[in-house]
Amino acid sequence: MRESLFIFGVNHRTAPVAVRERLAYPEGEIVAALARLKEAAPTIDEVALISTCNRVEIMGVTTAPDRAQTEATDFLAGDRGVDATAFAPALYTHQARSAVRHLFRVGASLDSMVVGEPQILGQLKNAYAQAATAGTAGLVLHRAFHKAFSVAKRVRKATLIGHGSVSVSSAAVGLAAKIFDTLTDKTVLLIGAGQMAELTARNLKRLGVQSLLITSRTFDNAVALARKLDGTAVPFDNFRPYLKLADVVVGSVAAAAPVIGPEEFEGVIRERRYRPVFMIDLGVPRNFDQRLNALENVYLYDIDDLSTVVRESIGDREREAEKAEGIVDLEVDSFLKWLDGLELVPAIKDIRSSVEQLRELELERHRAWLAGLAPGERERIESMTRGLVNKLLHRILSGLRDGRAGIPDGVHAAEIARRLLSTELAIEGGALIDDDRDEDDDL
Amino acid sequence: MNTAWLIPALACYALSATGFTMERAGMHSRLARWAIPMLAAGAALQTGDLLMRGIRAGNVPVTNFGQSLVFLAWLTALAGLVVIVRMRMPVIGVYVAPIVFVVLALEAATMRQAHLAMPQTLRSVWLPIHVTLALLGYALFVIAAGVSLVYLVYERRLKAKRPLMPTDERTPSLEKLDRINYRLLGWGFLMLSLAIVTGAIWADATWGHFWSWEPAQSWTLVIWFLYAGLLESRLTVGWRGRRAAALTIAVFTVLVGSFVGVSLLATGKHGGNFG
Structure with a gap:
């Protein structure tokens, strides 16, 4: 009876959001759903449910993978009230090795829509916690999830998979950190109070920006955003005097011609005594004249430049992902070895007790003779027999465990050994009686 | 040896x-x-x-x-x-x-092979002080030039909008590079100034005059003025960043030239002729 892992489900690659949203579970309902699932699918021994906006997956441990999956699929369809044919084509299944690999890849963010994004690990930890709460996670799932977390950590440490910026506003903030050592003493000027500007400002504030000036064609918008972000609103007709204060200028107004040109800004730079300025142009058409980038200590990035940065770091991440795959494969091997060892445990226990039983039987048969010996001699015989049994077991069991004896399937071999040694078999075949006769002859 | x-x-x-x-x-x-x-x-x-x-x-x-x-x-x-x-x-x-x-x-x-015998006139407590100060000043200028070089390479990449190489993740920000360059220049300049002063005191004690206008001294003075100008431009007009880095490297080139040139031409006391 081999315990084996399986994962099946849908993700952002196989199913459109219209399917995913119908299958997804709200976070608060997962524990109850797991209990229902366990009830409806008796062949599943352990189970967890991973439900995020990009994936809905059921992961379980079973001895009958095919039946378990049918049961779980039927459960999912019934429980969510979705016709199984609606999501069957999007369903993927991984079993045994492939299932472990899939879990580790998900945890290491290799299966994410944006490779390397950090949220998935937290979501996986959540899924695990819920299975633990529901009591549906057993020995194998505990170990599998913990291993998945440590693999994710190792991948993050050994590769650059989480580096670089994968959105325009985070790219802008990443660049600010390359120009400025700290943002706490810097001033940010937003020209235009749109959504992108707000997002960028929020990201900058997270890095410590305290002084925030906001101007907008519609003064009310500037005031509203200033209130939201704890900044200061400046009238649009009168924002130029503030330019010399700004270390970061974010432009996002709708304007046919550039709002800031190089001639004007050259004076600003001199007034600033050449302190660097980072200009983020989110506007289309562009708000800042391109020639500004040529000015000393001015760094101008428009929306396309930022998109290029984003594209490049996605490319970098994909290259790093290849390294990560290698790490995952190694860890899958080590997990499966543990799992095989786990399967050996019952057989090893049986082998041990069979052999020990034989030893005791022999001692019992010679009890009368043993009773006549001096206590020291009796102990000696006791320890001799025990030593013989232990040495014999050690060779057999360690060979089964690490596969050094060239046995490809330790579980199968252990099972054979267990059966050959089992007491019932030996008695049925009359083996014990034969042995007795031999020994008597020797005596 | x-x-x-x-x-x-x-x-x-x-x-x-x-x-x-x-x-x-x-x-x-x-x-x-x-x-x-x-x-x-x-x-x-x-x-x-x-x-x-x-x-x-x-x-x-x-x-x-x-x-x-x-x-x-x-x-x-x-x-x-x-x-x-x-x-x-x-x-x-x-x-x-x-x-x-x-x-x-x-x-x-x-x-x-043979190590040069140290002339009696040089065996003075002023020698280690003067030499260590002068060479420490130069060492700081060497590092300042290195920091400036890093600045220029990195700044160029930012301007060219190719900033995010994986190996750049640990490169310090431009602001930090610029600040450290400034501090190194300041400390180097201080060491150089003290070296000139101690050298003059020593010369006065040994030969009876502070200054003898030999090549090493004249060049050192030129370099002292160049670094003084570099620091001055930052403090008054605020030349910093790219321009400061480029000037640091330029002045350092003059320093290397004078150091090598004066030493190899070997004239004056700094060249080993101790009259």
Whole structure:
């Protein structure tokens, strides 16, 4: 009876959001759903449910993978009230090795829509916690999830998979950190109070920006955003005097011609005594004249430049992902070895007790003779027999465990050994009686 | 004339230089992790080497150009370590470690057989003070030039909008590079000024006059004015960033030229003619 892992489900690659949203579970309902699932699918021994906006997956441990999956699929369809044919084509299944690999890849963010994004690990930890709460996670799932977390950590440490910026506003903030050592003493000027500007400002504030000036064609918008972000609103007709204060200028107004040109800004730079300025142009058409980038200590990035940065770091991440795959494969091997060892445990226990039983039987048969010996001699015989049994077991069991004896399937071999040694078999075949006769002859 | 310390010191510097280079190339090896300890070990071993030489010479071992260069390399390694560890600037290791290694290796390979006898006039307490101050000033200028070089390369990449190479993740920000460049220049300038003052006092005590307008002195004065101008431009007009970095390298080039030129032409007391 081999315990084996399986994962099946849908993700952002196989199913459109219209399917995913119908299958997804709200976070608060997962524990109850797991209990229902366990009830409806008796062949599943352990189970967890991973439900995020990009994936809905059921992961379980079973001895009958095919039946378990049918049961779980039927459960999912019934429980969510979705016709199984609606999501069957999007369903993927991984079993045994492939299932472990899939879990580790998900945890290491290799299966994410944006490779390397950090949220998935937290979501996986959540899924695990819920299975633990529901009591549906057993020995194998505990170990599998913990291993998945440590693999994710190792991948993050050994590769650059989480580096670089994968959105325009985070790219802008990443660049600010390359120009400025700290943002706490810097001033940010937003020209235009749109959504992108707000997002960028929020990201900058997270890095410590305290002084925030906001101007907008519609003064009310500037005031509203200033209130939201704890900044200061400046009238649009009168924002130029503030330019010399700004270390970061974010432009996002709708304007046919550039709002800031190089001639004007050259004076600003001199007034600033050449302190660097980072200009983020989110506007289309562009708000800042391109020639500004040529000015000393001015760094101008428009929306396309930022998109290029984003594209490049996605490319970098994909290259790093290849390294990560290698790490995952190694860890899958080590997990499966543990799992095989786990399967050996019952057989090893049986082998041990069979052999020990034989030893005791022999001692019992010679009890009368043993009773006549001096206590020291009796102990000696006791320890001799025990030593013989232990040495014999050690060779057999360690060979089964690490596969050094060239046995490809330790579980199968252990099972054979267990059966050959089992007491019932030996008695049925009359083996014990034969042995007795031999020994008597020797005596 | 090599001491037993020299070869181990060279080996450590070589390992350190390789480690820093590998780290820069994005290779995560054990050698890369040991680059800083190896630089420290090299400097410690070279300290032993210099002590042995100093004991033999009876004073700081700077009687010829090669020796001065080795002494300068040692101070550069020490100052570099301070900047790398205290200011968290491992990025300049890739510049400091190879320079120190090459200088020391060249000198070890061409070391003159007989060590120069130290003339009696030079055996003074002022020698170690004057020389250490002057060469420490130069060592700081060496590192400032390195920091400026990093600044220019990095700044160019930011301007060209190609800023995010994976190996750049640990490069300090432009602001920090600029600030450290400024501090190094300030400290270097202070050391150079003190070297000039102590040299004058010493000359007065030995020869009876403060200044003799020999080439080394005149060039040092030129360099002093150049660095003074560099610092002044930052304080008054606010030249910083790219311009400051470019000027730091330009002035450093003049310094290298004068240091090599004056030493090799060997005129005056600084060249070993002690009348």
